[in-house]
């Protein structure tokens with residue numbers, strides 16, 4: 001059975017995600033705002049959860065229709081056979097986004113959709129599932145745009161950036177899927193050396209090493225949402241185990257040098273532990289970014305420098321960092337800047353500037369090619 005999936009993307013990472021899904025061999029991949037649709041059977045949805053580094057969530061389209069009022073909405077949601085995934089013993093959450101529609105209150109739409117699902121299960125089993133907003137077994141997303149309804153079931157469970165390798169860490173950790181998007185956008189060839197001289201908990205370096213080795217990012221995750229559905233039986237369990245085994249076997253021997261440095265030894269210990277759990281070998285060193293040598297091999301530098309007073313990024317710190325980076329002739333440098341001061345301190349024009357938020361923080365990805 002061919003299903004339509006939707007891989008949701010952080011803002012402005014859509015084209016990186018689209019490239020990634022095409023490279024991974026998914027079918028009917030289309031560039032789209034907010035996320036990337038693709039097609040396939042159920043196992044392709046599982047594979048996307050395991051293999052995508054950039055997606056936030058993978059969802060499957062369960063139904064579509066028109067909903068100009070509450071009754072139409074209720075009917076459309078009831079047209080889906082929820083009993084395949086949900087029983088009275090399981091928990092449910094329903095979220096909604098509505099734009100340009102007559103039903104313009106997302107809370108109301110979510111509530112009505114939830115009623116339609118719960119009523120169907122109650123009719124079938126004589127009892128109803130309970131609601132769990134934070135960690136439901138079955139998560140439903142309802143999108144209503146210009147009165148057109150799309151009903152999705154989420155395969156991911158916890159968002160995909162939670163890979164399972166990161167111990168809660170140093171300050172201001174970067175989301176793993178954003179680090180993966182930065183790496184792809186930086187133009188790194190996955191063969192030449194890469195450095196993060198302010199690596200914190202090591203997210204960028206770990207994602208880089210996993211990507212270069214073709215190590216699927218979801219292999220360290222204990223579980224995905226789809227494993228908690230009623231339909232996920234012993235056969236499914238075996239099929240998933242096989243898929244994971246194949247993905248493990250497909251990892252390449254290629255191991256470019258990936259270097260992770262930080263001035264803070266304690267943070268570096270956290271990064272070491274994270275890399276071990278992620279199954280990658282990095283070259284760690286406690287060193288200040290000011291001691292980065294311009295006369296060594298040419299590398300790609302991808303980093304998320306400290307920003308704001310909290311992380312002690314004084315103007316003096318950024319000016320000194322900019323002066324060091326400007327001497328790295330022939331290097332490609334991609335910086336996730338949480339403050340304008342970083343671009344000012346670089347004093348050269350970036351070849352590209354892409355606004356991408358890190359969680360709630362507006363940031364710019366600045367890409368430099370140093371002459």
Ligand SMILES: C[S@@+](CC[C@H](N)C(=O)[O-])C[C@H]1O[C@@H](n2cnc3c(N)ncnc32)[C@H](O)[C@@H]1O
Nearest residue numbers: 173174198199200201203263264288289304306
């Ligand atoms: C925004 S955090 C990086 C977060 C990281 N991307 C992560 O995922 O955890 C900035 C890092 O810069 C480090 N740092 C501050 N001053 C430094 C210096 N002079 N040289 C190297 N690292 C420095 C801090 O210790 C901190 O870990």
